[in-house]
Amino acid sequence: MNKQRKIGLFDSGLGGLTVLHALEEKLPGVDKVYYGDTLHLPYGDKSDEAIRSFSREIVGFLAAQGCDVIVIACNSASAAAGSMLEESFPDLTFINVIDPVVAALAGSVPRKTALLGTRATVRSGAYAKRLAAFKVPHELVALPTPLLVPLIEDGFLGSGIEESVLEHYLNDPSLNGIEAIVPGCTHYPLLREAAAKLRPGVDWIDAPAIVAEAVDSVLDAAVDGSGSTTYYLSDATPSFLALASSTFSIKAHWEKKVL
Amino acid sequence: MNKQRKIGLFDSGLGGLTVLHALEEKLPGVDKVYYGDTLHLPYGDKSDEAIRSFSREIVGFLAAQGCDVIVIACNSASAAAGSMLEESFPDLTFINVIDPVVAALAGSVPRKTALLGTRATVRSGAYAKRLAAFKVPHELVALPTPLLVPLIEDGFLGSGIEESVLEHYLNDPSLNGIEAIVPGCTHYPLLREAAAKLRPGVDWIDAPAIVAEAVDSVLDAAVDGSGSTTYYLSDATPSFLALASSTFSIKAHWEKKVL
Incomplete structure (x- = not known):
């Protein structure tokens, strides 16, 4: 009884x-639906x-598209x-972008690790709270x-300015002696090259790959889709579409779809 | 019959x-109330x-504090x-931050001028439309x-990074040969020094002084307040208060006041 599965991301x-x-x-063969709010x-x-209200609407839409695995990307x-x-949609399988990364940290050699995130993510303490549940001596220092994000969204990648800004943040005294960096925002993996240049000895955690691994683990062994991806946006400005490209x-x- | 006047800004x-x-x-002697939403x-x-909805609530609050001149800062x-x-509050006098600056441009020698603004301000075309009404051959080039704003709000002023970012924008081919710059956002006057260093020959329009001049012109000659300023915020995070300081x-x- 091999059910075809479809992944919704938002x-x-x-x-x-x-x-x-x-x-x-x-998972190249699995069908995917992406929703950018x-x-x-x-x-x-x-x-x-x-x-919560936005997320509930979006997940309802993704479920109506046939998605049964939802990645909160x-x-x-x-965090919010x-x-x-999970409570509202008991029939769906959810993967969020925090738990798999925290589990990977908890399972690795304890070391001083920087968590870079938006102000809201750092203020939520979501990573630290979840890591604490593992009771491992892993030192996680969160820096807003x-x-x-505005730097990436305004197309500054490759200008060299992203390195100056990242350097400014990495020079924060609280990050002295870090051995690893967690990109605590789904935009930040785009800064991997800049980080490698600035801190060649520091390990950059490949959060998207860890999340993809977690998604793979909940899928049936044999997934049989066409590997198509459909894209939806709730609003689209020309500058935004240029950035996506x-x-x-x-x-x-991209299809425009207001929920 | 000299009425005491009070200025509300938001x-x-x-x-x-x-x-x-x-x-x-x-206008050091005039009482002022500032509301940051x-x-x-x-x-x-x-x-x-x-x-519009936020602005209406705020102006109602400022009027209740006794303000009769409102600066839409x-x-x-x-623009919005x-x-x-003006229609909703016919008893109040309004000064916005666009009209006085456009009038100053229209009254000066025509020259190629850059308008720097947020995406929303540039998209609105508010400056260009109002300037067009003056029918003067002033070339205004708007660049988002x-x-x-995030650069200033994240405390990067003085780091040198603000100069790299501003230089990146000023190098936009559309701004070739500009003779003046209008800071089309009330944060941008803080970049005056950086602009002077990067483009010493280009005139930086002192928008806040032009707006203050316009406010002065609507006040009675003799205003007799204590010159006090009261500050209200609708939300306050520690990082925000640190930035204000x-x-x-x-x-x-700052007093917290949700409307």
Whole structure:
């Protein structure tokens, strides 16, 4: 009894595409639906109630498209809406972007690790609380790095300016002696090259690959789809579509869908 | 019959403080009330309807504090809510941050001028439309510079990074040969020094001083207040208060007031 499965992903905007890319690499044959809630971006600025309300609407839409595995491809939504979604949609399987990464940290050699995130993610303490449950002596230092998302969204990758800004953050005294960096926002994996150049000895945690691994583990062994991906956005400005094409390498058609 | 007047200013956050500083210099004896709608910041991301609704609530509050001259110290609110507010509050005098600057441009020698603004302000075309009404051959080139507000709000002023980012924007081919720059966002006057260093021959329009001049012109000749300023915020995070104190030099007490 081999059921065909379909993966739905959502984010407030384009950041979740880093997770989609990892899924396409890991699970090329599975059908996927991506929803970018660009009408309400950024989630990092919104209240938990608002994020829960947006997330519930989106998951209802993805379920109606036939998705039975949902990837919450946004740190703010993972922290604010994860458990509510699991309760509201008991028939769906959820993977968020925080738990698999925390589990990977807990299972690795304890070392001083930097968590870079938006102000909202750092304030939520979501990573630290979940890591604490594992009772391992892993030192996690969270630093809010709020300029990184607008920097990426304004197309500054490759300008060299992203390195100056990242350097400024990594020079924060609280990060002295770090051995690893967790990109605690789905945009940040795009800064991997800059980080490798600035801190060649520091391990950059490949969060999208860890999340894709977690998705793979909940799927049936034999998944048999066409490997198609459908893209939906709740709002689309020309600058946004240009960014999707350039920075996130999405040349496909986006359908506008307000929920 | 010399009526005492009181000035109310509002912005989505701290940017309007550049206008407040200019008013304090120009009109030190007048009482002022500042309202920063930090719960809803940034206005640049919101719909016109939402901005109108926020603005109406705030102006009602400022009027209840005795303010009879209202400075809309935010470009997004000036563009989206200016005429609605004038109709809704016929007893109040309104000064927005766009009209006085456009009038100053129209009255000066025609020259190629750059307007730097948020995406929303540039998209609104508010400056170009109002300038067109003057029928002067002034060439205004609008460029969206969305990284500048987060850059200022994340405390990067003085790091040198603000110069790299501004240089990146000023190198846009559309700005070749500009002779003046209009800071089309109330945060941007804080970049005056960086701009002077990068483009010493280009005139930086002192928008807050022009707005303060316009406010002065609507006041009675003899205004007789204590020159006090009261500050209200609709939301306050520690990082925000630190920014108000450091970047915007406001050491005073802020009162939290949700409308």
